[in-house]
Amino acid sequence: MDEGERASAVMSRRERLRIETSREIEAIALRQMAAGGPGAISLRGIAREMGMTARAIYSYFPTRDDLVTALISGIATSLGEALESATGAVPDNDPGGKLLAWGQALRQWALTHPESFRLFYGHPVPGYQPPEDGPVDRTARRVCHELTRLVAAAWPQAQHLQPADTSWSDLHPDYVAKVQADLPDVPPAAAALALRVWGRMHGLVALEIDGHIHPVAGNPDALHRAEMLDLVRSLGLA
Amino acid sequence: MDEGERASAVMSRRERLRIETSREIEAIALRQMAAGGPGAISLRGIAREMGMTARAIYSYFPTRDDLVTALISGIATSLGEALESATGAVPDNDPGGKLLAWGQALRQWALTHPESFRLFYGHPVPGYQPPEDGPVDRTARRVCHELTRLVAAAWPQAQHLQPADTSWSDLHPDYVAKVQADLPDVPPAAAALALRVWGRMHGLVALEIDGHIHPVAGNPDALHRAEMLDLVRSLGLA
DNA sequence: GTCATTACTACACACCGTGTCCACAGGAGA
DNA sequence: TCTCCTGTGGACACGGTGTGTAGTAATGAC
Known part of the structure; x- marks a missing residue:
């Protein structure tokens, strides 16, 4: 099987069709969500729109929550890519520019996909939360981590913004571990400041989206x- | 007792019972929402919990959306009161303290009523939005207005935080009218700064609640x- | 005390959703 | 060729909203 697959194609026709259909389902679900919020996602509605039986959808996504989870996964990578490409376009010797680009990209992405923003940053489904350490968690942490790097670049000039008695115990152990592993010179106060910067960037955008x-x-x-x-400017990066 | 009732009764027994039942319905709905989000509110569920017929609920709230609207109204006044009492406890000659109290009260209220916070600041119901100029709008504007007053007190020291070319046209005419009516000395840049302060206060709390x-x-x-x-401190009110 | 109004019950109904079961057709892959 | 997979068409149980209609009990006005 392995051989045949590898020889003829990377994927068989069946697999390709299946993936294509999955993508179509997710696309329609995104449209439904954009039109009427996460609650408007309906497997039967998708089936109607695709000219399929409702039953068939269940072979792709056993549960509505599974579909939502898949959706969130795509949304997370979309957001991550938007932020990374925005900061990547600014030279490394301009952390202020990177931070600015980050903020603009976040707002732009949110305005383009408001429901995705809500699904990612708000409560996805009435009563259900995504699995621990899923794509949401991972993207959120990656985002946090990248922001921490940017804020760390401003730390020498921005020390006075965060109380000096901030300790690692004020942060979550997992986050502490990641920061210490990748940015050994960053003090806890700088990491805390990064989280505050995150909150500050989130505030206006969240208000606007809602x-x-x-x-x-x-x-x-x-x-x-x-x-x-x-x-x-307050970070001394103007 | 007939006498006593008639003497002091602005409302008849029927009216009182009706209002009491309404309150009970709303209270249960709030509990349901706290347990499973806005989507978990169910008229039939409420009826079951109250030992009533589902049909009877519809004589109180013709539609689920009507119930949600009523809920939001109560939530809005609850938030407004929390913020006002917090700032009211700080003397007028301490605008920095008032702002601090405001921020703490907002977070405290949000942590105490997370679902209410989401319902008020997020999208209340999948696909439905509250009526124009309803209690949400009014409270939001009152909140904005009060914040503007507090920020206006800091304006002399905080001018450099907002671009000098900010004009009234950068703000909404309704908001402009209110500001100009109540705070004639406030320049447009100060009003814009107040909105930014609002966003900054919202950010961390929204992230935490979600x-x-x-x-x-x-x-x-x-x-x-x-x-x-x-x-x-950045506003010069430390 | 009489009598209409009001609040509520008990039972229907139509319609929508999720999630599951079944037998069966038809194309893809071995 | 023959098997497996995908999807059909229909049914089901169960939940929800929102609407009827008939009947009962209490309230409140006369």
Whole structure:
């Protein structure tokens, strides 16, 4: 089997069709979610739209939650790629620019996929949470870690922003381990500051995505830009 | 007792019972929501819990959305009261303290009623949004307005935080009208700064409520406190 | 005390969703 | 060729919303 597969094609026709159908299901689910929130995802609705029997969908995703989990996985990589490509486009000797690009990319991605943003950062499904250490956790940690690196670059100028008595015990052991492994010179206060920066970047975007900025700000773009510039400057990276 | 009732009764016994039942329905709905999210609210479930027929509930709330709307109304006043009482406890000559109290109260309220926080700041029901200019809008605007007053107090020292070219056109006309009516001396840049402060206060709390802080920070309390202290200090109110 | 109103019950119904079972057709792969 | 996989078509149990209709009991006004 292994031989035949490897010789003729990487995947058999069946496998390809199956994956294609899976992608189509996920795409429709994303559309449904964009139209009516996570609760609007319906296996039967997808089946109708695809001209299939509802029963057939269950051979792809045994449960609605499985579909949602798969969706979140794709969303997580999408967000991760957006952030990485945005920061990657800025030279390494410009941490302030990287941080700015990060903030802009986060908002842009959120505005483009608002429901994905909600699904990723909010509660995905009424009552159900994704498995421990799933793609959400991993992306979130990767995001945290990258932000920590960026903030660490500003640490010499930004020390005064975080209480000096911040200790590793104020952080989660897993996070501590990752930081200490990859950035041995970073003190706990810098890591804590990174988390605060994360929160600061999240705030305005979350408000905007949930429709709370629109009724007060006519120009959310400028508002967000001002906040990011202030953030970068406060870190001494202007 | 007829006498006593009639003498002091603004409401008849029937009216009182009806209101009491309404309250009980809402209380159970809040419990259901706290247990399983907004989607877990079920009129039939409430009826079961109350020992009533499902049919009877519909004479109180014609639709599930009506119940949710009523819930949001109560949530909005609860949040408003929490914030107002917190800032009210700090003397007027201490705007920094008021801002700090505001931030702490917001987080405390959110931690106490996480589902209420989500319902108020997130999308309440899959696909449905509350009526325009409902209690949510009104409370949100009142909150915005109060924050604007607090930030306005810091404006002399905080001017450099917001681009000088911020104009009224960067804000929503309704918000502009309210600010200009109540705080005639406040420039548009100060109002925009207030919105940014709002976003900054929202960020960490939203992340924490949605469970994203817990896996990285062992001491969210200290993290939030540091952020609030930094915020107040950056506004020159330390 | 009489009598209408009101609150609620008990039973229908139509319609939607999830998740599961079945027998059976038809194409893909060995 | 023959088997396995994918999908069909129909049924099912169970849950939800929202709407009917008939009847009972208490309330409140006269």
